[in-house]
Amino acid sequence: MLRRPLEPKQYTSIAFGQRCAQAGVRPSTGRTGTCFDNAITESFFASLECELIDRRTFRTRSEAERAVFAYIEGFYNPRRRHSANGQLSPAEYERRHVIKSIQEDGYAAA
Numbered sequence: 001m002l003r004r005p006l007e008p009k010q011y012t013s014i015a016f017g018q019r020c021a022q023a024g025v026r027p028s029t030g031r032t033g034t035c036f037d038n039a040i041t042e043s044f045f046a047s048l049e050c051e052l053i054d055r056r057t058f059r060t061r062s063e064a065e066r067a068v069f070a071y072i073e074g075f076y077n078p079r080r081r082h083s084a085n086g087q088l089s090p091a092e093y094e095r096r097h098v099i100k101s102i103q104e105d106g107y108a109a110a
Contacts, residue, residue, distance in 0.1 A: 024101070040084050047076070 020026065052071045058064035078091045085093040 040082075043082075043084075044076070047080070048072075 048068070048071065052067060056067065058067065077089065079089055081087045081089055082093075088096070
């Protein structure tokens with residue numbers, strides 16, 4: 001799940017880092033002050049804004065929510081390739097990661 005931090009300190013806490021490790025994910029934050037902090041997340045939000053939000057006018061919040069969901073699940077995750085993922089879509093990258101985990105560990109990471 002990608003989300004913008006409302007409270008940046010919670011994303012750099014020890015507990016957050018431990019929970020990420022338990023879940024088998026790598027947080028997108030780097031060291032304080034580096035230009036790469038949240039680069040992937042910021043890239044996603046820039047794409048969302050440029051490719052969807054700025055091109056449409058939504059009559060209701062519900063309409064906007066459906067459009068964002070359709071963009072993420074219908075295009076961004078299954079088809080849009082990313083340099084950070086070796087030019088794979090997020091869905092394909094995750095699929096390969098799960099297969100690799102199964103092969104290496106004999107089970108899928110939860």
